[in-house]
Amino acid sequence: MSKLIATSSQPAVSNESSSIIQPLISWFKSAPDNHRVRLITGRFNTLRRSISLPLLALCFITPWLTWNDLPLVHLDLVSKQFRFADIVLWPEDLMVLTWMMMAGAFGLFFVAMVSGRLWCGYACPQTVWTFLFIRLEEIIEGSRHKRLKMDRQPWALNKQSAEKVARKSLKHVSWLGLSIATGITFIAYFYPLSDMANDFLASDFLVNEMSGSGLFWILFIGLLTYLNAGFLREQVCTHMCPYSRFQSVMADRSTLVVEYNEERNDCIDCQVCVQVCPTDIDIRDGMQLACIACGACVDACDDIMEKINKPKGLISYHPGESSFKEAINLIRRPRLIGYAAALLLSLFLLVNEWQGREIINAHLERERTSLYRINANDEIENNFFIKLHNKAKNRQNVYFEIDNNQSQQEDFKLSQTQFNLASGQRLQIPFTVTRLSTGGNTRRRESNNEAITINVLSTVNNEKVGTINTSFIAPR
Ligand code: SF4
Numbered sequence: 001m002s003k004l005i006a007t008s009s010q011p012a013v014s015n016e017s018s019s020i021i022q023p024l025i026s027w028f029k030s031a032p033d034n035h036r037v038r039l040i041t042g043r044f045n046t047l048r049r050s051i052s053l054p055l056l057a058l059c060f061i062t063p064w065l066t067w068n069d070l071p072l073v074h075l076d077l078v079s080k081q082f083r084f085a086d087i088v089l090w091p092e093d094l095m096v097l098t099w100m101m102m103a104g105a106f107g108l109f110f111v112a113m114v115s116g117r118l119w120c121g122y123a124c125p126q127t128v129w130t131f132l133f134i135r136l137e138e139i140i141e142g143s144r145h146k147r148l149k150m151d152r153q154p155w156a157l158n159k160q161s162a163e164k165v166a167r168k169s170l171k172h173v174s175w176l177g178l179s180i181a182t183g184i185t186f187i188a189y190f191y192p193l194s195d196m197a198n199d200f201l202a203s204d205f206l207v208n209e210m211s212g213s214g215l216f217w218i219l220f221i222g223l224l225t226y227l228n229a230g231f232l233r234e235q236v237c238t239h240m241c242p243y244s245r246f247q248s249v250m251a252d253r254s255t256l257v258v259e260y261n262e263e264r265n266d267c268i269d270c271q272v273c274v275q276v277c278p279t280d281i282d283i284r285d286g287m288q289l290a291c292i293a294c295g296a297c298v299d300a301c302d303d304i305m306e307k308i309n310k311p312k313g314l315i316s317y318h319p320g321e322s323s324f325k326e327a328i329n330l331i332r333r334p335r336l337i338g339y340a341a342a343l344l345l346s347l348f349l350l351v352n353e354w355q356g357r358e359i360i361n362a363h364l365e366r367e368r369t370s371l372y373r374i375n376a377n378d379e380i381e382n383n384f385f386i387k388l389h390n391k392a393k394n395r396q397n398v399y400f401e402i403d404n405n406q407s408q409q410e411d412f413k414l415s416q417t418q419f420n421l422a423s424g425q426r427l428q429i430p431f432t433v434t435r436l437s438t439g440g441n442t443r444r445r446e447s448n449n450e451a452i453t454i455n456v457l458s459t460v461n462n463e464k465v466g467t468i469n470t471s472f473i474a475p476r
């Protein structure tokens with residue numbers, strides 16, 4: 001396998017400041033004009049389009065979809081909830097989110113170890129949007145050859161310059177249009193399109209806090225898209241993306257990479273593999289950090305090999321230093337088995353957490369002024385604030401019952417046992433637990449601190465929908 005080397009034009013690992021400044025310098029030096037990507041057809045290009053176009057469509061269509069008259073997907077930062085169809089997650093569901101992220105992380109580690117940077121080359125938004133921008137550029141300005149020729153034309157008051165201005169202007173208008181559409185789509189996941197449209201059509205939309213900040217974020221995301229996909233392009237993959245940095249840590253000697261077969265001696269130095277590379281590298285120099293495994297050079301070289309009657313595969317996907325047979329031998333790759341096991345464990349814990357999830361979040365906060373109080377009936381009272389949150393998608397009528405297993409029902413009285421909560425409603429009210437003066441087990445009362453569990457049950461089917469664990473404090 002070729003050894004890992006730096007991109008020909010940039011250092012493989014630069015210090016922090018250069019990793020931020022370098023893309024900006026390249027942008028101001030008009031790097032895109034120096035590197036005009038040539039689009040190519042081929043099996044990996046077809047594969048990339050068949051993956052990226054449905055993803056792109058999904059991304060743009062989802063904000064338009066509704067479920068029971070609500071957005072299908074809504075990251076509602078105002079009321080702090082994430083809604084996907086009937087599933088609603090709240091900040092209290094942190095463990096569900098934690099296991100979700102753990103499963104996502106181990107899934108990514110597993111995929112990265114098997115297939116290297118295939119995610120980058122086929123599904124990463126940076127790549128998908130960059131190829132989309134290059135496609136627009138090619139439609140408006142023509143093939144790579146025409147674009148380079150146009151770039152070399154001096155600016156002057158003549159017909160050619162007028163055409164150059166018109167084509168370049170049209171290209172930037174189309175890029176900006178796509179960028180703004182991207183900004184609107186991205187923000188629509190947080191700010192539903194129907195609300196956005198109503199707010200923007202209202203006369204006060206610039207002073208309305210929601211629509212004002214919505215407009216700011218649409219323009220901000222639009223600007224980032226325009227700069228990223230139009231100008232920075234490979235600089236993001238090479239210098240800014242953290243995934244490319246830690247991807248090399250996850251790879252082993254059998255990870256899939258794009259490789260040039262030096263031993264074949266069939267290269268005619270046509271440069272097409274370099275012209276099609278979106279990250280502006282020459283794969284013949286060896287495997288490089290900037291390579292996003294997009295397969296464009298594989299398609300390009302296969303096409304050339306076909307034309308000169310040589311076998312395809314001078315550049316190909318290959319499992320690093322191993323053969324394909326060795327790569328699928330999992331015993332040789334214990335780390336891969338570890339990632340798979342961690343992924344399955346995270347998924348199991350996620351399902352387990354989801355199934356045990358209570359739809360009423362309830363807990364007691366002790367009143368700080370006194371630990372306990374003795375009332376006019378000579379009974380001991382503990383005063384709390386009860387905090388209830390209905391996480392269900394519908395109204396809940398609930399009642400409280402002290403846990404049967406603790407056989408304490410006879411001993412305690414609750415100040416309120418019935419609650420009616422609208423979907424998403426949070427409630428905080430004073431709440432008193434009173435220990436009755438008669439009856440009860442004196443042995444338990446030798447302690448001044450008794451554990452109490454209160455079950456929250458639905459009045460509809462007596463199903464447990466929440467639990468409160470607290471303690472009752474009394475004098476010894
Ligand atoms: S496309 Fe193939 S033949 Fe042409 S320069 Fe690249 S490796 Fe050589």
Ligand code: SF4
Nearest residue numbers: 277291292294295297
């Ligand atoms: S070297 Fe080939 S696979 Fe790697 S980024 Fe360039 S075109 Fe894509």
